[in-house]
Amino acid sequence: MPHYAYIGLGSNLGRREVNIGQAIGRMGLLSQTLVDRQSSVMETRPVGGPPGQGDYLNAVVGLSTGLNPVELLQGLLAIEGAMGRNRGCEVRHGPRVIDLDILLFDQVVCELPGLRLPHPRLAERMFVLVPLAELVPDLQHPVLKLSIRQLLEQAGSAAPPGASLI
Numbered sequence: 001m002p003h004y005a006y007i008g009l010g011s012n013l014g015r016r017e018v019n020i021g022q023a024i025g026r027m028g029l030l031s032q033t034l035v036d037r038q039s040s041v042m043e044t045r046p047v048g049g050p051p052g053q054g055d056y057l058n059a060v061v062g063l064s065t066g067l068n069p070v071e072l073l074q075g076l077l078a079i080e081g082a083m084g085r086n087r088g089c090e091v092r093h094g095p096r097v098i099d100l101d102i103l104l105f106d107q108v109v110c111e112l113p114g115l116r117l118p119h120p121r122l123a124e125r126m127f128v129l130v131p132l133a134e135l136v137p138d139l140q141h142p143v144l145k146l147s148i149r150q151l152l153e154q155a156g157s158a159a160p161p162g163a164s165l166i
Contacts, residue, residue: 002032002064003106005072006135008119008128009059010099012046016057023079023098024061030075032066039131047125049093060103060131069105073115076100103128107142118142123151 007027011019020041028035039060046053065072077100080087084097103119110117122128123144129152132139137149144151 002066003068005063005065005069005105006103006132007061007063007076008099008101008103008132009061010056010127011097012054012056013095013097017041019083019098020057020059022083023100024059026079026082027061027063027076027100030065030067030072030079033063033072033075034065035061035063037062037135039134042127042131044127046095047093047127049095050091053095056127058127058131060128060135062135069102069108069110069115069117070112072105073102076102101128103132104139104142107140109142124155126152126155129155 009020009023011023013019024035024038027033042058044056044058046056067075077087080098080100085099090096101119102115102117103122105117108117118141119128122132123141123146129148133148133152137152138147140147141151146154
């Protein structure tokens with residue numbers, strides 16, 4: 001039976017729009033996986049990390065997959081690596097060519113080495129909540145038992161300055 005996952009994408013190095021598009025295309029090439037929804041692209045200032053880095057482009061995609069969460073994570077990490085990201089050599093919250101995070105996977109709640117579902121900071125990040133709410137505003141967070149729309153309303157006062165849709 002296929003699963004459904006929402007993946008957050010971010011890029012602030014190089015040709016950011018091309019990076020986002022390329023990552024989405026590569027996700028569609030993963031075994032047993034079909035990308036069938038994509039949010040608008042949002043431009044935001046970096047959250048945390050070193051000063052002076054460029055603004056991010058962020059988006060969320062929804063995909064149907066026959067992969068389990070660990071297999072999907074492995075596929076996403078392979079895409080990041082193929083696009084030039086080296087997680088072992090980067091600064092936390094620093095600039096990156098591409099960042100791919102599993103935000104939600106069905107209503108799975110789990111904590112494994114390198115994988116926590118739902119994403120532990122999902123409810124705090126406007127750059128994830130805004131595009132996710134565009135796709136599924138009434139989807140309920142499996143732990144917090146609030147809809148994405150409600151989480152967005154709660155986080156609204158903490159919106160990063162300069163956030164805009166492009």
